[in-house]
Amino acid sequence: MLKEHTICKVQPCSIAEELELEPGDVLLSVNGHEIEDVFDYKYFTNEEYLTVLVRKGTGEEWELEIEKEYEDDLGIEFENGLMDEYKSCRNKCIFCFIDQMPKGMRDTLYFKDDDSRLSFLQGNYVTLTNMGERDLERIVAYRLGPINISVQATDPALRCKILNNRFAGEALKKMDVLHKAGIPMNGQIVLCKGVNDGEQLKKSITDLMGYMPVMESVSIVPVGLSKYREGLYPLGPFTKEDAKEVLGLVHQFQKTCFETCGLHFVHASDEWYLLAGQELPGEEIYDGYPQLENGVGMLRLLREEFAAALGEAVAESSGPGGFGGLARAEKITIATGVLAAPTLQELADAFQREFPQKEIQVISITNQFFGEQITVSGLLTGQDLAGQLKNRDLGSRLLLPCSLLRSGEEVFLDDITLSQLKNALQVEIDIVKSSGQDLVSCLIGGADQVLCRAGREKLGE
Numbered sequence: 001m002l003k004e005h006t007i008c009k010v011q012p013c014s015i016a017e018e019l020e021l022e023p024g025d026v027l028l029s030v031n032g033h034e035i036e037d038v039f040d041y042k043y044f045t046n047e048e049y050l051t052v053l054v055r056k057g058t059g060e061e062w063e064l065e066i067e068k069e070y071e072d073d074l075g076i077e078f079e080n081g082l083m084d085e086y087k088s089c090r091n092k093c094i095f096c097f098i099d100q101m102p103k104g105m106r107d108t109l110y111f112k113d114d115d116s117r118l119s120f121l122q123g124n125y126v127t128l129t130n131m132g133e134r135d136l137e138r139i140v141a142y143r144l145g146p147i148n149i150s151v152q153a154t155d156p157a158l159r160c161k162i163l164n165n166r167f168a169g170e171a172l173k174k175m176d177v178l179h180k181a182g183i184p185m186n187g188q189i190v191l192c193k194g195v196n197d198g199e200q201l202k203k204s205i206t207d208l209m210g211y212m213p214v215m216e217s218v219s220i221v222p223v224g225l226s227k228y229r230e231g232l233y234p235l236g237p238f239t240k241e242d243a244k245e246v247l248g249l250v251h252q253f254q255k256t257c258f259e260t261c262g263l264h265f266v267h268a269s270d271e272w273y274l275l276a277g278q279e280l281p282g283e284e285i286y287d288g289y290p291q292l293e294n295g296v297g298m299l300r301l302l303r304e305e306f307a308a309a310l311g312e313a314v315a316e317s318s319g320p321g322g323f324g325g326l327a328r329a330e331k332i333t334i335a336t337g338v339l340a341a342p343t344l345q346e347l348a349d350a351f352q353r354e355f356p357q358k359e360i361q362v363i364s365i366t367n368q369f370f371g372e373q374i375t376v377s378g379l380l381t382g383q384d385l386a387g388q389l390k391n392r393d394l395g396s397r398l399l400l401p402c403s404l405l406r407s408g409e410e411v412f413l414d415d416i417t418l419s420q421l422k423n424a425l426q427v428e429i430d431i432v433k434s435s436g437q438d439l440v441s442c443l444i445g446g447a448d449q450v451l452c453r454a455g456r457e458k459l460g461e
């Protein structure tokens with residue numbers, strides 16, 4: 001039976017709108033091809049001439065001839081982003097964070113996806129254990145990429161043990177196919193103490209180096225351990241000494257990789273540097289930050305962006321017609337996770353030296369919800385913020401990183417809303433996007449108070 005895809009949104013000023021397509025219309029085929037899922041849709045619409053078959057709400061079928069630029073999107077969104085069922089994961093990894101969550105959270109948080117289509121669409125890391133031959137063939141045929149792969153270990157038996165899946169070792173062979181076809185890849189190793197570290201880590205990195213430069217990077221991230229691990233595989237936290245050892249190994253490999261192919265290739269996430277008490281590497285080591293989503297280089301990038309934006313703000317504020325005197329005197333609080341707090345304190349101090357009328361305090365929020373070993377800000381909850389910030393003098397504004405909120409929504413991980421937090425703390429809250437520019441702009445006063453250059457340019461001033 002022909003697979004049908006119901007349109008849920010037509011973007012304004014798009015090709016689809018021009019063709020009078022509407023929500024509720026059903027896409028039947030593109031250039032005579034049945035569309036199985038988003039892979040097919042993206043591939044078959046990537047043409048200059050299209051014949052698109054659509055069934056209108058009236059039941060009438062329209063055959064639309066379209067001429068467009070090769071890569072122009074039609075401007076259609078479908079009810080299901082993948083245009084197919086989500087593939088759930090077939091593993092039971094010994095470190096899976098979903099198994100370490102308390103009961104009673106919203107259902108969607110417990111869904112374990114391991115769908116390679118999400119790797120291309122939104123950068124998810126996948127294990128390849130449920131990627132069928134047909135999907136692999138399509139990735140190669142459609143030249144999709146990059147694909148982000150959770151490797152964990154290249155020793156097949158060890159990988160089976162870590163993923164708790166007897167097919168996990170065999171699945172590694174799919175990387176050979178992807179490599180041979182030149183499909184760009186990124187790898188990730190979630191390091192578990194006493195399991196895939198030490199000699200096994202050396203082996204994994206060495207094996208993955210064989211895929212360079214088609215594989216563009218490999219990140220080493222420490223396992224996240226919540227306080228809800230009862231009955232799960234016994235895993236312990238890494239110590240400062242462990243972190244130093246991991247960094248020593250990573251730096252050694254980076255040197256070799258750079259000499260071999262001009263890429264540093266293997267990267268330790270920021271957590272390792274903070275745990276070891278070592279300075280973060282310079283920008284040039286990060287090869288263009290391919291693994292920011294894994295917390296690799298986030299703090300370095302933030303510092304660099306912040307320094308550049310602060311320099312610009314200082315120059316603007318002091319020049320003729322500058323806003324220096326307009327940036328109002330106020331007390332501001334930045335709340336963030338334990339991991340990023342020292343870096344944010346440094347940035348706040350630097351800002352305050354230039355704009356002394358601002359008093360900025362940085363409050364490090366301990367993750368009591370998941371346990372103190374979870375230090376990233378993205379896993380902080382509304383209740384921890386409310387609990388640890390109440391009865392404190394937060395000044396006129398509270399700045400929170402946007403990673404705390406569910407994408408596109410004003411809701412924290414524990415379903416507390418931004419307005420509930422505002423009410424509880426009785427303070428204005430500004431959500432700061434992830435870049436250093438955003439932070440500087442927010443500290444200066446937010447878009448509604450003082451416009452920095454970007455804002456003024458936008459208004460043609």
Ligand code: SF4
Pocket residue numbers: 089090091092093095096097098112113114127
């Ligand atoms: S692949 Fe492993 S870590 Fe990811 S969702 Fe499945 S069990 Fe959890």
